[in-house]
Amino acid sequence: MAASNPDMSQPGFIDIALVGAGTIGLSFAALHLSAATERPARVIIFDPRPDLKDYIEAKLPEYLSILVRSSGQGQKPTPGNPEALSLASLIETGRLHITSSLSEAVAQAAIVQEQGPERVEFKQQIWPEIESLAPPDALFWSSTSGIPGSVQSQRMQDKSRLLIVHPFNPPHIMPLLEIIAAPDVQPSQSPCLARTMEYWASLGRKPVILKEEITGFVANRLAFALFREAAYLVEKGIASAEDIDQVVQQSLGPRWAVRGPFWSYHAGGGEERGLEGFLDKIGDTIQACWDDLGTLQLQGPEVLGKDSASWQGRLCEQVESQYGKLGSTDLRDRDEKLRSVLDITKP
Amino acid sequence: MAASNPDMSQPGFIDIALVGAGTIGLSFAALHLSAATERPARVIIFDPRPDLKDYIEAKLPEYLSILVRSSGQGQKPTPGNPEALSLASLIETGRLHITSSLSEAVAQAAIVQEQGPERVEFKQQIWPEIESLAPPDALFWSSTSGIPGSVQSQRMQDKSRLLIVHPFNPPHIMPLLEIIAAPDVQPSQSPCLARTMEYWASLGRKPVILKEEITGFVANRLAFALFREAAYLVEKGIASAEDIDQVVQQSLGPRWAVRGPFWSYHAGGGEERGLEGFLDKIGDTIQACWDDLGTLQLQGPEVLGKDSASWQGRLCEQVESQYGKLGSTDLRDRDEKLRSVLDITKP
Numbered sequence: 001m002a003a004s005n006p007d008m009s010q011p012g013f014i015d016i017a018l019v020g021a022g023t024i025g026l027s028f029a030a031l032h033l034s035a036a037t038e039r040p041a042r043v044i045i046f047d048p049r050p051d052l053k054d055y056i057e058a059k060l061p062e063y064l065s066i067l068v069r070s071s072g073q074g075q076k077p078t079p080g081n082p083e084a085l086s087l088a089s090l091i092e093t094g095r096l097h098i099t100s101s102l103s104e105a106v107a108q109a110a111i112v113q114e115q116g117p118e119r120v121e122f123k124q125q126i127w128p129e130i131e132s133l134a135p136p137d138a139l140f141w142s143s144t145s146g147i148p149g150s151v152q153s154q155r156m157q158d159k160s161r162l163l164i165v166h167p168f169n170p171p172h173i174m175p176l177l178e179i180i181a182a183p184d185v186q187p188s189q190s191p192c193l194a195r196t197m198e199y200w201a202s203l204g205r206k207p208v209i210l211k212e213e214i215t216g217f218v219a220n221r222l223a224f225a226l227f228r229e230a231a232y233l234v235e236k237g238i239a240s241a242e243d244i245d246q247v248v249q250q251s252l253g254p255r256w257a258v259r260g261p262f263w264s265y266h267a268g269g270g271e272e273r274g275l276e277g278f279l280d281k282i283g284d285t286i287q288a289c290w291d292d293l294g295t296l297q298l299q300g301p302e303v304l305g306k307d308s309a310s311w312q313g314r315l316c317e318q319v320e321s322q323y324g325k326l327g328s329t330d331l332r333d334r335d336e337k338l339r340s341v342l343d344i345t346k347p
Numbered sequence: 348m349a350a351s352n353p354d355m356s357q358p359g360f361i362d363i364a365l366v367g368a369g370t371i372g373l374s375f376a377a378l379h380l381s382a383a384t385e386r387p388a389r390v391i392i393f394d395p396r397p398d399l400k401d402y403i404e405a406k407l408p409e410y411l412s413i414l415v416r417s418s419g420q421g422q423k424p425t426p427g428n429p430e431a432l433s434l435a436s437l438i439e440t441g442r443l444h445i446t447s448s449l450s451e452a453v454a455q456a457a458i459v460q461e462q463g464p465e466r467v468e469f470k471q472q473i474w475p476e477i478e479s480l481a482p483p484d485a486l487f488w489s490s491t492s493g494i495p496g497s498v499q500s501q502r503m504q505d506k507s508r509l510l511i512v513h514p515f516n517p518p519h520i521m522p523l524l525e526i527i528a529a530p531d532v533q534p535s536q537s538p539c540l541a542r543t544m545e546y547w548a549s550l551g552r553k554p555v556i557l558k559e560e561i562t563g564f565v566a567n568r569l570a571f572a573l574f575r576e577a578a579y580l581v582e583k584g585i586a587s588a589e590d591i592d593q594v595v596q597q598s599l600g601p602r603w604a605v606r607g608p609f610w611s612y613h614a615g616g617g618e619e620r621g622l623e624g625f626l627d628k629i630g631d632t633i634q635a636c637w638d639d640l641g642t643l644q645l646q647g648p649e650v651l652g653k654d655s656a657s658w659q660g661r662l663c664e665q666v667e668s669q670y671g672k673l674g675s676t677d678l679r680d681r682d683e684k685l686r687s688v689l690d691i692t693k694p
Contacts, residue, residue: 146632168598169615176597206597208590216636218586219598222573224636226599227608229572234609239565243555245607249692250523250553251515251566252573253603258684260592260600261574262581266666267673267681268516274672276663279645285493287645289563289571298626298634316623319613325621326614334614337605337691344687345596 013042013095017109017134019102019126020116021047021056024143027172028113030063033095034085034172035203044097046105053098061087062328063172066335102126106134111199113165115143123152131156139192139199141165145220148213150183160185163196165207166217173338175206175346178217187211204346232294234318235311242322257345360389360442364456364481366449366473367463368394368403371490374519375460377410380442381432381519382550391444393452400445407443408434409675410519413682449473453481458546460512462490470499478503486539486546488512492567495560497530507532510543512554513564520685522553522693525564534558551693579641581665582658589669604692 016032018025025045032041045056068085090096099105106112112130116122123142130140140162142152153159164180171177177200181193187209200207210218230248234241255264262275269278279286299310307313363379365372372392379388392403415432437443446452453459459477463469470489477487487509489499500506511527518524524547528540534556547554557565577595581588602611609622616625626633646657655661 145629174598174601176594178594206593208586208594208597210585212585214580214583214585215639216632218580218591218594220632221580221636221640222576222591222595223599223608224633225576225640226569226573227612227633228637228640229569230608233561233565233568236561238557238559238561239555241609244565244569245609246553246555247523247525247565248569248603248607249605250555251521252570253600253605253607254521254685254688254692255515256595256600257604257688258596258600259681260595261570261577262588262592262662262666263670263673265574266670267678271672271674274663274670275666279659279663282492283645285563285567286571286574289568290575290642290644292562293568293572293575295637297637298630312626315609316621316626319609319622323610323613323621325618326610327618331614334606338601340691341601341604341688344684344691345601 012039014039014111015044015109016041016111016113017044017046017105019046019105019112019114019130021045021049021052022115024115024167024169024171026056026060026063027170028115028143028167029060029096030067031172031203033090034064034067037202040095042095042097044099044105044109046099046102048100052100056098057087066332066339067172102129103133106130106138109134109138111139111141113141113143118144118147120147120151123147124155127152127162128155128157131158131161139163139196141196143167146216149180150213153182160190161192163192164213165196168219170335173335173342175204175342176219177205177207178219179207179209180213180217181209183213228296229293231311231315232296234315235296236294240322241315241319257341359386361386361458362391362456363388363458363460364391364393364452366393366452366459366461366477368392368396368399369462371462371514371516371518373403373407373410374517375462375490375514376407376443377414378519378550380437381411381414384549387442389442389444391446391452391456393446393449395447399447403445404434413679413686414519449476450480453477453485456481456485458486458488460488460490465491465494467494467498470494471502474499474509475502475504478505478508486510486543488543490514493563496527497560500529507537508539510539511560512543515566517682520682520689522551522689523566524552524554525566526554526556527560527564528556530560575643576640578658578662579643581662582643583641587669588662588666604688 018029025047029043029045032043035041049055064085064087112134114126116126123144127140142149142162142164143166144152144164145166149162149164153162156162160182162182166178168174168176179193179196181187181190185193187193193209197207216224230244233239233244239247265278266275269275269281273280296311298312308317365376372394376390376392379390382388396402411432411434459481461473463473470491474487489496489509489511490513491499491511492513496509496511500509503509507529509529513525515521515523526540526543528534528537532540534540540556544554562568563571577591580586580591586594612625613622616622616628620627643658645659655664
């Protein structure tokens with residue numbers, strides 16, 4: 001890789017421009033800044049909001065602090081100098097720069113990572129701008145949760161440069177990145193894709209390439225398939241939302257944190273027959289469950305609310321009565337446990 | 348509880364009869380024997396197989412050893428004396444007894460836990476026998492994965508005594524137990540249910556009561572809902588089975604090991620609006636995924652195999668080529684990681 005990509009093999013810093021400073025943008029900023037790689041990131045945050053500096057000074061330290069205090073591989077602060085990750089120090093040393101000029105943000109960038117508004121018009125307008133302002137070999141990544149790269153890139157000169165790099169929330173903690181190349185790009189022949197995979201791997205992250213654009217990507221499709229059935233079981237009165245959370249936390253969650261579903265069922269079928277033996281043995285039960293799965297439909301936002309006349313209203317009421325309002329302490333506790341689990345399960 | 352159940356509050360031992368010594372039976376044997384509760388279990392294993400003693404001597408130590416070496420709460424060996432869990436010592440001290448006589452197995456039992464063959468006729472025949480042989484206040488638990496308690500209990504005098512106590516594999520490691528009372532029993536008014544919950548809680552396990560019998564219980568229904576979509580995505584060529592396992596291991600698994608799906612989405616909606624805000628914000632994406640979920644059907648065993656003409660044949664081929672055959676070392680490694688994850692995530 002190094003030979004084909006002089007920028008990324010140079011000593012010194014790697015410039016990463018973040019377009020959009022919402023929760024995903026700040027989470028990525030913290031992740032890039034805290035990575036203990038050979039070439040530390042210099043992060044330039046671009047966002048047009050007028051209070052950008054105050055906002056980042058208020059919010060970014062929350063993201064940085066959990067990465068400093070924990071000790072996950074690839075996320076350690078500069079060895080022996082955790083203070084280097086204080087906001088003041090990052091700004092003073094030029095490792096973090098904040099700007100309301102897109103041109104200034106991307107001019108020297110090796111990577112431009114976009115998490116702006118989820119509107120087609122915004123994406124279609126900003127990518128050609130970025131293309132004209134950034135270095136010719138800069139990587140272009142969109143964090144979109146739903147606008148296909150082929151739609152975003154329509155007005156670009158070189159549509160093949162745009163990659164989808166879809167994070168899993170919260171990205172400063174969760175290792176997964178779902179990567180999709182432009183439709184006409186062969187993954188094995190894309191230097192952009194190879195450099196993208198290389199960067200994330202160097203951070204100890206787990207980028208997974210999806211072969212084509214698909215609604216919701218893989219992780220959320222799988223999650224929503226399970227969520228639909230979970231909501232159905234609550235609606236049917238089989239168990240409360242809190243009890244179903246317990247079921248998942250005490251069974252599927254730990255299992256799948258350690259080994260995925262295919263591995264697990266392959267193991268479940270025994271050494272000789274593997275997955276085939278598993279399907280043979282309990283295929284009837286699987287099919288009976290599939291035949292019996294609920295098929296709830298979400299109603300539009302006008303009937304959402306906590307209106308107990310709809311299933312989702314009843315569900316929201318129950319969840320809020322069981323958990324109350326979840327605040328930053330709850331999230332912090334979750335994130336610390338997540339870091340510890342990931343330390344154990346990393347390959 | 349103690350007053351209503353003198354047997355279980357006495358000092359000394361609690362007698363647990365295990366009916367059926369397959370993998371689930373041995374796993375439960377190891378779990379009961381290794382529990383560091385006030386009243387250690389005395390386990391009597393009943394199984395008609397002729398080589399019962401040799402079989403147990405060969406297999407049970409595997410299950411015990413991981414519980415001895417690890418240090419999960421509620422599963423420590425006798426404090427200061429891990430040797431007490433050697434098979435020889437267990438048999439010598441009478442804490443483990445093996446018999447081919449059902450009468451001998453259950454005569455003094457406080458708990459009779461059944462994991463025999465999954466055949467209606469077997470269950471309907473053995474429960475009245477057990478009922479006539481066991482003490483009148485013994486708890487009766489079936490580990491069945493699919494035969495409803497109401498079907499199993501048809502020939503019993505007191506049908507309300509039979510509870511489903513459905514484990515999640517492997518039960519000596521996984522905390523979840525899905526509990527279902529007899530159909531006409533009010534959970535809040537069942538001493539059997541209360542004593543059952545109390546026993547499992549004393550082992551640091553997580554019993555969850557389901558309000559009624561349902562195909563596949565909760566954990567497997569949820570797992571199979573996700574598995575159907577995972578298999579569909581492999582079949583559609585979006586990602587390989589191994590890549591989808593990675594997606595799950597690096598995102599949903601850790602998330603759900605730490606917090607269940609309802610909690611997670613409630614947090615995802617922000618402190619003010621919670622789950623309602625989450626559904627409001629990305630309800631359209633959820634519904635779009637639901638509309639797009641695959642609906643694969645399993646073919647019968649006659650076309651299973653690794654026949655590449657069927658989707659499950661192609662899937663089995665791919666999984667075996669990616670993972671090879673999984674043996675005891677793979678399971679051991681998984682189980683040790685599972686123990687570590689569960690140590691972190693336990694409440």
